[in-house]
Amino acid sequence: MAHLRVLSAGPGATIQDGGRFGYRRYGLTPAGPMDWVAFRTANLALGNAADAAAIEVGPGGVELIVEAEAPVNLAFCGGGFTWLRGGQLVGAAARLSLAPGEILSAQPGVAGIFTYLAVAGGLRTPVELGSRATYTRAGIGGLNGGLLRAGDLLPLDVAGGSGEGDAMIVAPWLRPDLDAPLRVVLGPQDDYFDPTARDLFFSAPFRVAAGDRMAYRLDGPSIAQSRGYNIVSDGVALGAIQIAGDKKPLILMADHPPTGGYPKLGHVARADIGRLAQLRPGRACHFMEVAAETAREALLRLENEVATTTNFCRPLRRQVALDGVAAPDRTTWSAAGNRHPR
């Protein structure tokens, strides 16, 4: 049986697939990747289904070793992380074939919070309630419902793998403009805020104060409600901008509860959720109002772009030594070109 063994994992590394659907009515979050754009790109680079189970690596990084009889095809991208193969710099976004015993590790770069490591065929960890996505607060999915830890053994699909060959992934959507406004669809409780408060929300700069897989809290001007901040519990969707008693926006992310009792001014467009997920605490952001249909068009356009990932996999030529033995991976390209802009 082929495996990846976790040698070390910092805080925040989990197994995620496209998400767990159909159970929100029972109180279960869909979970799934924080940055769906990078997650799908890693899967598609391998010819996987876009929502196959992969590793979401958080700010603590990860180190893994291939335990298999044959080479394993992997792809990684997102968050401008630095990936190392056997201690040698590879870059931030690539597809590689790793031999048994080879070690791959990731460390955060200058910006970004989450990077994704996909394996050909997808991880074969147990399916729970229809999904492999980890929801740590309920201990569901992933490996025993928890964060990845040193010693964890992640089963692979030995039959999987397109074997397309080593390549760097040069997809432009992996380098989004982190300073562009985050698009927001108003509602459902925009009527809890008067026009002055709404205008302030869409004109003022905010800063990410803190965040985790459940929610990002923003610092900035106070956005006052005109009708109090208690509502009778109502549904909550990904990207909901909830404003509670402290009058500061709280944006609900992948592990959001499916219901909540605070007014929601609007929702961050799905097209911009991955970009928001990558904003580190301290980073500035601002918002722009769009119609639901505009947000939908933006999402479909981005999804369509991401679907063309294989067109952006540039084959990696290895230097071959004179005696015909492959030299260590020394490539002519630099990791810097694949990082997020400052």
Place this chain on the structure above:
Amino acid sequence: MPTAPRFLPAGESALVVEFGAAIDPALNDAVHAFDRALAQAVIPGVIEAVPTYRSLMIHFDPRQLATDTLIEQLRRLTVAPETFAGTLAQAKHWLIPACYEPPHDEDLAEVAAALDLAPERVVALHAGATYRIYMFGFAPGYVFLGGLPAELAISRRPKPRPPVPQGALLIAGGQALIANRPMPTGWYNLGATPALLFDPQRTPPVSVDLGDRISFVPVDGATFASLRQAVAEGQPVIRQKA
């Protein structure tokens, strides 16, 4: 029957069908009736719906459905509240063991003091009521109940308290709640049930249903412990009222 619902966008991938803003059995009936009608209609692109006290959130795939198209289809939906009323008449009434003794009664004294009631009176009121299941939500298997006696109306804590234990029986804001997972909360913990109403190995994962009735049956600490043991061995500890 409440008036026609409001359709409120929640991003480009979800829509709220709002029947009202209050905790009210008639509103909740309308929500559940609409939920059933939607399930029967099978609109392509609808992923799932989440009923709450007073609204239904519909999650959909924006590749298959635009918000406006979905609203048009929902306006054409035939909702038969009578059908749901009929279903409600067959709703189950569950008897759920509950222990209000230490260490399970974490906030009982605090609630009694705040409401100027004897702790025994608080327990008698909580255990003497018949509740209706309005919604699940917030966290896996959290069961939100209506029917808390008015004497037990206490507002939420200004600041959350540390996590309650599994099975905690919470009250706040005129509502009652069974907490099936430890979570920090702004509610007050009166006791605990040994029953675990959420089990991811089961389909559906919650063993009670929307619209069902619930009553709590007080048990002592020793019975609580033996029932928890029974739960661990896979035996059911909740039963239907005869």
